Amino acid sequence: MLALLNLKFTRQLGNRRIRRLVEHFGNAQEALKAKLADLRGIEGMDSRVLQHLGSSEAAARAALELERARKVGVRLLGLTDPDYPRALRALSDPPAVLWVRGDLPMLEVVPKAIGVVGTRKCSAWALQFARSLSRDLTQAGVMVVSGLARGIDTAAHQACIEAGGVTVGVLGSGVDNIYPSENRRLVPQMVLVSEHPLGTRPMSHHFPERNRIIAALSAGSVVIEGEVTSGSMITAHAALECGRTVFAVPGRAGDPLAAGPHKLLREGAVLVEGAEDILLEMGWKSLPKLDLQLPEEQARIYTALDAPRTLDDVLVLTGMDAGEAQVNLMMLTLSGVVMELSGGRYARV
Structure with missing residues (x-):
């Protein structure tokens, strides 16, 4: 892990380049020991990158991060780790290192999980729908994945927790830096995942990046509300790119918050009016029929x-x-x- 963290903290090295290095040399240790002549033959390994590879600065940051993670009980999963989620390999740029807080289940290439996403400034109806949908999915044995943001994300996580299920929050910050702060109350009952080091603050450009992880960790993603340019649409497009199913919940005609889901439906997304639609589409076990005693x-x-x-x-x-x-x-x-x-x-x- 130390060698992979070294690559993670090397300037000019992103996830794609790290993956190429690891695949070419077999592991991070061999990549760090490689000769310049061997490195130059790898795509993207230009002089700007090579001058930083193996730097003492990256090595020091890697050692410090490993120690910090150990002290706070955060698990690090590297790209070559056997426990690294295979579902993430559907991405062209899977995170080189994952910071995990909580017990992340072993995830298959296409996991029994659904991403539930939508806008932060959602309607009261959408909040209620997110709750009931997530509760029903949980009762059917489905893991709920979202981004721990205000609005739809929080409602989805909360409902899953209340139903006794497993929910994963993918952060745009370090797993020790919860945003928004009011969601700290949920953290002890869920799993947190991030591709950012401890202490990383939530930055605007981190959130579109984290959406691809939500999409990859899920067999499908459902968009409940969101404008055409919303972050939930980024999640939907990321889901398509890694071969996942996209679901959308219809709203009122002319409502800006329904524009995103309606666009997805026109493009072929699966219409969702309840958890049963998702379960049937994925071929998963349907919800048990309730024996309601009603007047x-x-x-x-x-x-x-x-x-x-x-x-x-x-x-x-x-x-x-x-x-x-x-x-x-x-x-x-x-x-x-x-x-x-x-x-x-x-x-x-």
Whole structure:
């Protein structure tokens, strides 16, 4: 690990160049011992890079980082480590080193995990949808991956934790520098992953980079809300680039926060109205059917909500009058069995 950290802290060496070096020489130690003539034959190894390779500065930083990680109980996983997530190898630039806080499960090339992403400034409906979706995925044995940001990310992590599942937060900072700070309360119950050294502050350019890791660690990513230029769209495009499935949740026509998901749907993303859509698409076990004991009127409405319905739809399907249906819909919503969606629609939770 020390040699790989040495490469990580070498100026001008990014993930792609480190991967080429490791693949060419077999490991980081051999790359550091290589002769200049052998190094010059590797793509991207120009004079700017070679003058820094094997520097005492990089070696000192590597030794210090290794010791700091040991003291705070953070695990380092290098590109050549047997426990390094194989799922990340789908990336053209997999992180040379991962900083891991918590127990990261062994992840297959296509893991049973879903990335749940969306905008920070989301609607109340989107927050509720993220919670119910993540809870249902967790109950079906799916790991939830997100970015620990405010809004959709936090709702997804929280719901997974409450359902007793495993959730992974991919950070745009060091795993010891939690952002936003209010999410420190979640950290003891989740796994944190970063490609940045300890103490790294959250920087704007780190967040688009971390989104590719969310995408690669997940078999598919679902975008709940986001504008066309949002970070969640970067996650979706990264998912496509590494051969993952993209899911999108439809919103109201004309709503800027629905523009991103709607664009993805036009481009072929899988439409999601609940966890069952994801489970069916991925060929995973469906959710267990709940044996709900509901009053007769509420049971009739619940049966009618086999897809998102408006109040008018419910009236037609159940034969109830408006007042009766509204009261029973309110009772179902308050009990957490039904949720109100955008556009005056109702759906099962």
